[in-house]
Amino acid sequence: MFAKPRSLYKAFALSEGLAIRAIFGAPQLALTIVGGIHGAVFLGYGVSAALVGVNNRWGLGRTVLAIALAIIPFATVPFEISAERKGRLVGEWRRTKTADPRDANWFDSLFRWFINRPVLLVIVMLAVVSVIFAALLVIGPPGGWPQS
Numbered sequence: 724m725f726a727k728p729r730s731l732y733k734a735f736a737l738s739e740g741l742a743i744r745a746i747f748g749a750p751q752l753a754l755t756i757v758g759g760i761h762g763a764v765f766l767g768y769g770v771s772a773a774l775v776g777v778n779n780r781w782g783l784g785r786t787v788l789a790i791a792l793a794i795i796p797f798a799t800v801p802f803e804i805s806a807e808r809k810g811r812l813v814g815e816w817r818r819t820k821t822a823d824p825r826d827a828n829w830f831d832s833l834f835r836w837f838i839n840r841p842v843l844l845v846i847v848m849l850a851v852v853s854v855i856f857a858a859l860l861v862i863g864p865p866g867g868w869p870q871s
Contacts (some may be wrong), residue, residue, distance in 0.1 A: 728775040729812035735768035
């Protein structure tokens with residue numbers, strides 16, 4: 724489905740940036756539906772940014788920034804444009820261990836193990852996103868939003 728990290732990241736960055744547009748001026752039922760979809764895309768963007776950040780070795784700070792920018796409407800779009808321009812989305816999935824000493828740690832080994840099992844990775848990520856999504860539903864909407 725997403726043969727390269729770039730295609731995964733760009734799909735979620737654009738979706739996260741545009742999904743909020745549908746909320747303005749919508750009736751309550753549409754707001755609830757679109758809000759739920761936006762929440763799922765928001766979490767999916769976070770997962771995709773984390774995966775691509777680890778794969779492309781963005782570093783912890785840049786990866787956390789990419790995830791945190793999803794909180795600010797449309798901020799993922801300029802970040803994605805900048806990452807594209809600077810070549811931070813270039814490359815394949817790191818499926819095999821290389822001579823790079825950074826490939827020797829347990830985290831990179833686990834990452835490669837999951838990347839080589841994409842169906843399992845998707846199932847685990849969907850489960851993680853579902854748990855986070857359910858927890859956020861229990862917590863409720865952000866302060867100041869109308870509740871039904």
